[in-house]
Amino acid sequence: MPLIDLPLVELRNYSGRNPRPADFDAYWAEALRELEATAPQPELRPSTTIVAPHIECFDLWFTGVGGARIYAKYLRPKSTSAPARKAPAVLQFHGYSGHSGDWVNKLAYAGAGFCVAAMDCRGQGGRSEDRGGVQGNTLRGHIIRGLDDPDARKLLFRAIFLDTVQLARVVMALPEVDPTRVGAMGASQGGALTLACAALEPRIRRAAPIFPFLCDYLRVWEMDQAKAAYEELSLYFRAFDPRHERAAATFEKLGYIDVQHLAPRIRAEVLLYTGLMDPICPPSTQFAAYNKITAKKDIVLYPDFAHEALPGEPERTFNFMLGL
Numbered sequence: 001m002p003l004i005d006l007p008l009v010e011l012r013n014y015s016g017r018n019p020r021p022a023d024f025d026a027y028w029a030e031a032l033r034e035l036e037a038t039a040p041q042p043e044l045r046p047s048t049t050i051v052a053p054h055i056e057c058f059d060l061w062f063t064g065v066g067g068a069r070i071y072a073k074y075l076r077p078k079s080t081s082a083p084a085r086k087a088p089a090v091l092q093f094h095g096y097s098g099h100s101g102d103w104v105n106k107l108a109y110a111g112a113g114f115c116v117a118a119m120d121c122r123g124q125g126g127r128s129e130d131r132g133g134v135q136g137n138t139l140r141g142h143i144i145r146g147l148d149d150p151d152a153r154k155l156l157f158r159a160i161f162l163d164t165v166q167l168a169r170v171v172m173a174l175p176e177v178d179p180t181r182v183g184a185m186g187a188s189q190g191g192a193l194t195l196a197c198a199a200l201e202p203r204i205r206r207a208a209p210i211f212p213f214l215c216d217y218l219r220v221w222e223m224d225q226a227k228a229a230y231e232e233l234s235l236y237f238r239a240f241d242p243r244h245e246r247a248a249a250t251f252e253k254l255g256y257i258d259v260q261h262l263a264p265r266i267r268a269e270v271l272l273y274t275g276l277m278d279p280i281c282p283p284s285t286q287f288a289a290y291n292k293i294t295a296k297k298d299i300v301l302y303p304d305f306a307h308e309a310l311p312g313e314p315e316r317t318f319n320f321m322l323g324l
Contacts, residue, residue, distance in 0.1 A: 005283045016288030018218040019252045020261045027256055032200065035162045038065050042170045044074065050103040054078050055110045057103055060117060062170045064163040071127035072119040072167055073100050075110040076176055086178035088324040089171050092118035093164065093186030093193035096213060096229050099126030117171045121160050137240060141232025147253060157214065157257040164197035168204060181205060181324040185317060188281065189213045192259045195289060199262035205324055208317045210273040211307055216285035217254045228280050263292040270297040271320050273313055275305035
């Protein structure tokens with residue numbers, strides 16, 4: 001089999017390269033305290049975009065840290081007059097720069113009895129609000145947003161990670177949802193947010209990340225893969241630190257939003273998918289996170305596939321979530 005990364009036997013033992021800040025735990029403890037002090041103020045508005053038999057569709061809005069109003073699509077099975085068991089729910093997170101997608105591709109889960117919430121990341125391709133307020137450059141990407149601000153709390157992915165937790169808590173508090181039967185899923189950035197959500201909201205029961213992004217930035221750099229989704233790292237150094245005089249501090253600061261360092265907190269059962277020919281999110285970066293998960297877990301390998309649709313993944317993930 002051709003290799004673009006480490007041999008599989010080494011991947012299974014790889015522990016990551018990006019440094020973990022010494023105050024990492026305190027950083028996220030403070031972040032969660034800020035979230036606790038942020039009233040979510042959820043609002044459900046019936047959607048005018050779609051009419052689906054047996055399913056109710058809503059525009060869901062809630063407040064995230066910094067006062068930003070965050071948008072998600074929310075679907076639930078229509079209630080009946082007979083008493084019913086509370087429903088399981090799945091949270092869906094999208095890829096980098098994208099949005100929550102079409103209503104129709106969520107109907108399979110809703111039709112199977114799930115409540116479904118698909119979030120738009122703040123400042124990306126959807127409807128969620130980005131309130132800004134950061135010092136330094138924001139050149140072509142959200143990984144570096146806040147990197148030059150003296151306050152590490154201004155890193156944008158800190159807020160986005162917390163938005164996933166707020167979404168989970170809003171959904172878990174809905175009267176039709178069983179809060180003990182909630183799963184999370186997504187690909188690329190969505191895979192990273194799935195892991196972050198499960199790490200920061202321990203009630204998430206199952207997580208299905210697909211080739212997760214935002215893992216092991218230093219390894220991406222050392223492999224010369226700061227391209228495509230990670231291109232902003234290369235642009236940042238070329239424009240703002242051409243001699244890499246601040247490289248060590250830069251990668252350490254990125255460690256606050258490196259999903260591999262959150263992974264040990266995960267209690268959910270995890271089903272992770274990796275394409276071993278993935279040049280966008282190299283396999284070793286994904287294994288850096290996977291290998292740190294101590295909860296029940298499994299990894300599904302696609303030896304000949306890259307950062308692309310993985311045959312059979314949707315059905316396998318659906319069956320996995322049916323176990324909620």
